[in-house]
Amino acid sequence: MAVFCKSMAGGLLLTLSLTLLRWGVEGQRNTRGKKEVSGGATIYLGQDRDIWRPLIHITVNLSEVSSIKSSFDLRTFDPEGIVFYGDTKNGEDWFILSLKDGLPLMQISRGDSRVSVAGGPKLNDGKWHTLEVSNQDPFVILEVDGSNKMVVGMQSKETVNVLSGELRLALGGILINKEKMIVQFEPHMDGCVRRGSWLNLSVPWEVEAEELWPCYQNVQPGSYFPGTGLAIFNTSVFPMEADRGVKTELWGDFNKMDGTIFSIKAPGQKLMFALVANNNTKEITLTFGEEKICMKDTFKRLVITFQTNLLKVLQDEDESKTTTLPISPGSQPGYSTTWRAGRLAVGGLLGEEEDNVGSQFLTGCLEKIQVQGKDLDLDLAVKHMSISSHSCPA
Known part of the structure; x- marks a missing residue:
């Protein structure tokens, strides 16, 4: 049931302690002051950094390599991102394994040949999958969970020389210019790798971050907001349609x-819209201009439709729990301008000043966010890197 209320509910939620849900990453520092970890450690790939920059990497002499196989476990709900990279000849010959549309994508450059292949099972189901990559010249083979295989054959006109020099491996990033790739993709991967066995090497990997973020032991689909940041879109990417307006749907345990x-807010204008949860009172407060609506019922889905002359709020597809607010130039000045040139923030309150990027950050999991019936990918937003775009702690 929705009721009009005089003020927004207050209160703060104590920071959620996830210590028992996460695996930490132990390590020590090398002589250059860089942290080192085992190649078999559990690594969260979506950590805050330059999105193309490797999270961990090693460099070894090829004379030390005694195996042609690498294997590891991967778990993610993310359909796209970089998993691992390897090269020789200082990046002249290289290999990249990533996901695109949830499918494994291999890209290989060797001598005068360059090839890419995608296929196999979709891996972004949130389950642990074991991947093995092996080089059986002239073939590169990717095996998933012991059975599904992708085989890439490559032959070069160049004379095959005995491999010498250094081999570089990297997780979560690449060491070449991304323009060299055949298939471009978004690199940031909200996922975890564990139990890595890399060419039977036992040397530690060097960490580019000061500290490694842990992986949650159990995850579920969604976008997790730890209370430290928000994601911002331009409202212009959500054009208002004359017949149905802009329909926004949110799923989750709002309690x-x-x-x-x-x-939602336009630069230089007052806040147009805000949806705020109060964990103390178990209320959801919707502020639209001067109007405020308090929703006290427990619900798992909220549908908010912005039309040219009406705002409609529906809880759990129950028409008896529908609230409508008429819109006129007098009641909502600047409404149309905001949709043309404003900003929509998920996970925070847009500030009054243009350089105030947000406050009152969200703590919790949005299991699904849709606009106009399509899933909203937070990786396409300007967002704080603490937000997990595709997974929440279960």
Whole structure:
């Protein structure tokens, strides 16, 4: 049931302690002051950094390589991102394994040949999958869970020389210019790798970050907001359609959220819209201009439709729990301008000043976010790197 209320509910949620849900990453420092970890450690690939920069990497002499196989476990809900990279000849010959549309994608450059192949099972189901990559010249083979195989054959006109020099391996990034790739993709991967066995090497990997973020032991699909940042889109990417407006749908356990779920504002104008959860009172407050609506019922889905002359709020597809607010130039000045040149923030309250990027950040999991019936990919937003775009702690 929705009721009009006089003020927005207050209160703060104590920071969620996830210590028992996460695997830490132990390590020590090398002589250059860089942290080192075992290649078999559990690594979260979506850590805050330059998105193309490797998270961990090693460089070894090829004379030390005694195996042609590498294997590891991968778990993700993310359909796209870089998993691992390897090269020789200082990047002249290289190999990249990533996901695109949830499928494994291999790209290989060797001598005067360059090839890419995608296929096999979709891997972004949130389950652990074992991947093995082996080089059986002239073939590169990717095996998934012991059976599904992709085989790439390559022959070069160049004379095959005995391999010498150095081999570089990297997780979560690449060491060449991304323009050299045949297939371009978004590199950031919200996923975890564990139990890595890399060419039977036992040397530690060097870490580019000061500390490695842990992986949650159990995850579920969704976008997780730890209370430290938000994701911002331009409202112009959501054009208002004359017949149905802009339809926004949110799924999740709203009783477990605290903070601003999303807000809309144009630069230089007052806040147009805000949806705020209060974990203390178990209320969701919707502010639209001067109007405020408090929703006290427990629900798992909220549908908010912005039309040219009406705002409609529907809980759990129950028409008896529908609230409508008429819109006129007098009641909502600047409404049309905001949709043409404003900002939509998920996970925080947009500030009054243009350089104030947000406050009252959300703590909680949005299991699904849709606009106009399509899933909203937070990787396409300007977002704080603490946000997990595709997974929440279960």
